[in-house]
Amino acid sequence: xxxxxxxxxxxxxxxxxxxxxxxxxxxxxxxxxxxxxxxxxxxxxxxxxxxxxxxxxxxxxxxxxxxxxxxxxxxxxxxxxxxxxxxxxxxxxxxxxxxxxxxxxxxxxxxxxxxxxxxxxxxxxxxxxxxxxxxxxxxxxxxxxxxxxxx
Numbered sequence: 001x002x003x004x005x006x007x008x009x010x011x012x013x014x015x016x017x018x019x020x021x022x023x024x025x026x027x028x029x030x031x032x033x034x035x036x037x038x039x040x041x042x043x044x045x046x047x048x049x050x051x052x053x054x055x056x057x058x059x060x061x062x063x064x065x066x067x068x069x070x071x072x073x074x075x076x077x078x079x080x081x082x083x084x085x086x087x088x089x090x091x092x093x094x095x096x097x098x099x100x101x102x103x104x105x106x107x108x109x110x111x112x113x114x115x116x117x118x119x120x121x122x123x124x125x126x127x128x129x130x131x132x133x134x135x136x137x138x139x140x141x142x143x144x145x146x147x148x149x150x151x
């Protein structure tokens with residue numbers, strides 16, 4: 001795969017996702033960092049987004065529920081380079097009926113080189129990084145070059 005440099009903007013678009021058992025942790029984390037998150041564009045799967053919006057007062061763009069396709073919606077936004085980072089508190093101890101969707105979402109995040117936090121410690125590191133509120137360059141797949149070389 002060929003890559004190109006892109007600049008992640010100062011104002012990030014952040015996906016917030018949590019499995020049912022992890023929603024309290026994401027609510028607590030989001031509440032603790034609401035001031036830092038407020039200037040950014042926040043997306044979430046349906047139930048998580050509704051809870052976060054009501055509990056934190058933050059404006060959340062709500063997609064459909066994860067098991068109904070919200071994970072895929074976030075994945076599509078990652079491939080369209082809309083999502084700049086993802087906070088995904090997934091439950092590693094409980095089987096999820098949509099586990100293949102979860103794995104696909106994490107794979108897309110890796111392919112498109114977006115920062116991902118799967119737990120509170122990593123989310124804390126991301127939000128306190130000097131890059132959180134600043135633009136930075138990163139490599140992403142260059143799909144146009146990929147297409148031109150295949151023809």
